[in-house]
Amino acid sequence: MTDPRGNPDHLPEIRAQYEALPYPPRDPADERHRLIQRTADHLLLLNHRCYRGARDFRDGFRVLVAGGGTGDSTIYLAEQLRGFGAEIVHLDFSAASLAIAQERARMRGLDGISWVRDSLMNLPRLGLGSFDYINCTGVLHHLESTEAGLRLLAGALRPGGAMLLMLYGRYGRRSVYDMQELLRGYLPPDANLQDKLRLTRALLAALPPTHSFHRDLDFWRYEISPDGLGDAGLQDLLLHGQDRCFSVPDIHALMDSAGLEVIAFTDRASDYDPRTHVRDPGTVAHLDGLGQRPRQAIAELMTSDINSHEFYAGRPGETRVASIGDENNALILMGQAQGRHREIGAALAPGRSVTFSGRSGTATVAGNPANRVLFSLMDGVTPLSEVYRRVLAEVPDITSIDLRRGVHDLYRVLEAQGHLCLLEAGSYGSKVPDYSRLPPAQ
Ligand SMILES: C[S@@+](CC[C@H](N)C(=O)[O-])C[C@H]1O[C@@H](n2cnc3c(N)ncnc32)[C@H](O)[C@@H]1O
Incomplete structure (x- = not known):
């Protein structure tokens, strides 16, 4: 088949497959009572991991959802970006999938979305411009050449931009x-x-x-x-006509081939580090001595059941993750804990504890006077400098050095598991969305 502009179609039998059965199946009427939220499309997490926590999403932020299917990511991103003047391009070669995604957006009264029915492989000819964020989940492994598709996406990424990719896992x-x-x-x-x-x-x-x-x-x-x-x-x-899978070393080789690097695995992140599962100090020391890539490869073989790799990627050499050392940043609890900082702070009385759990790991935090104040200020608003000042004022027997060391240790664990993020103080609700105005998660 040739599309209306005369461009060649790619893998027509795959397109036919998604015309017959759009994926994932979604009923637009469900938009009346629920919002599907994909963790890695959460703009606070993206901001923290990929834009140093300092992104202004009002400054003409452009998103490409490539192979967007029936619209889960497009809808969630558009809900977060409502009123921010951002632009989202939803590209898919299945008219049936596109129609469902469009109807979902209409039901929610979302605008700022451009709908493009075409092949990702035609990207350079479509004149869509370049993007700050490219979401391409569950698509590249269905192309004739994953490498060629990824190169085209990389070519459409703005300097400093980030991608979210999901590819099938081999083991x-x-x-x-x-x-x-x-x-x-x-x-x-x-x-x-x-x-x-x-x-x-x-x-x-x-x-x-x-x-x-x-x-x-x-x-x-x-x-x-x-x-x-x-x-x-x-x-x-x-019954898929085109399906390829990847080990961790395959993923790194693929990224290298497009001039990209993995920024962070976002789903089951703790399963990409063998030290999650190993206690023996000698073995831990051996694993510490390996590079990150061999460590991740061992972790994948240890876990053995990672069936998809979801990760952020970008061009190498750009500083991306927000720094806990920058005391103008604010902490914010994520996942199930988001917005519950006061309640969690109150629960951290001496002798009690709070457990944070999610797909990327579980951590238990002990209650004590410092944690009570600290967690109640994980609001995305109060800068770390002010958090430290308040803890030191309210907890008499703690030194500034011990406090900072304790916060950094807690942060290392909770950040890696996706329970905690940083963002530039003063940006919440203006440069990044205010999540209390979003429809509740389901
Ligand atoms: C498994 S679905 C994933 C949908 C969506 N990304 C998600 O995660 O829910 C794959 C989607 O990619 C689309 N697709 C596959 N190859 C494509 C291509 N070459 N150009 C555009 N879309 C493509 C299919 O039509 C289908 O909607």
Whole structure:
């Protein structure tokens, strides 16, 4: 197929697949009662990890959601950027997916989104300009050449810009590839999509319990079951015409090939460090001596079930993560704890504790007078200099050096697990969104 401008289509059978079954399946009517929030698209996290906590999202911020599908990221980003004069370009070659995403935006009264039905591989010809943030999740591994697609995205990234990428993980999907191979031999080649879906479900029901996919079935149940992602999920997981997977070393090689680097893994971040799982001091010392990439590769093999790699990427050599040493920055609790700083501070009485948990790790913080004041000021507004002044004024037996050391230690753990971010003091609610005005998470 050739698109309306006469550009060549890429992998037409893949486009046909997403025309038949847009992914993920979404009903625009659901926008009336819930907002889907993707953690890595949270602008505070992005700001903290990729823009030194100092980004002004009102200054003509431009976003490309490449292969945006039915719109989860586009909708969440547009909700956060409402009223900020930002521009979001949602690009997808599936008209059916685009229509669902557009209707979701209409239901929410979101504007500032440009809708482009075209192939990502045509990016240089589309005249879309350059972008501060490119979201491309679950797409590059479906292209004819992941490397070529990534190079095009890298070419559209503004200086200092960041990408969020998600690519399939090699080891966590082993049983998926066993199943795909079985299906390639098992399904009649001339069967239509409906027959393939029916025959695949029948085969799944008949699998002996020894089959690797059967053993992993609990894990994939939501993706393929009728009350989960249904036929769209089943097609995406087991019947995809183009599906490539990556180990951690593959990811780094891919980034190198496009002149990019991994800034940070965002999902299950603690599983990318073997020291999360190792206690023996000699082994920890050995792991400390390795570079970060070999350490991450070992961690992936240790965990063995990482089925997707989600990470921020950017051009090497740019300072990106906000610094805890900059006392003009403010701390802000993230995830389930966001907005609950006063309540958490109050809960940190001596003898008590608070546990923070999420997909990237769990940490327990002990209650004591310093933590009570500290956590109650993790509001995204109060600069660290003022936080330190208040703790020192209210807690008599603590020195400035011990306080700062304790805060840095806490920060190291909670930041790595995504429970804590930094942002430039005074920017919350103006340069970055005020999250209390967003619809609640579901
Ligand atoms: C698995 S879905 C992911 C959708 C979305 N990024 C998400 O994470 O929910 C892949 C999407 O990429 C789109 N896609 C695949 N190849 C593409 C290409 N070459 N150009 C544009 N869109 C493409 C498909 O139409 C589909 O909507």
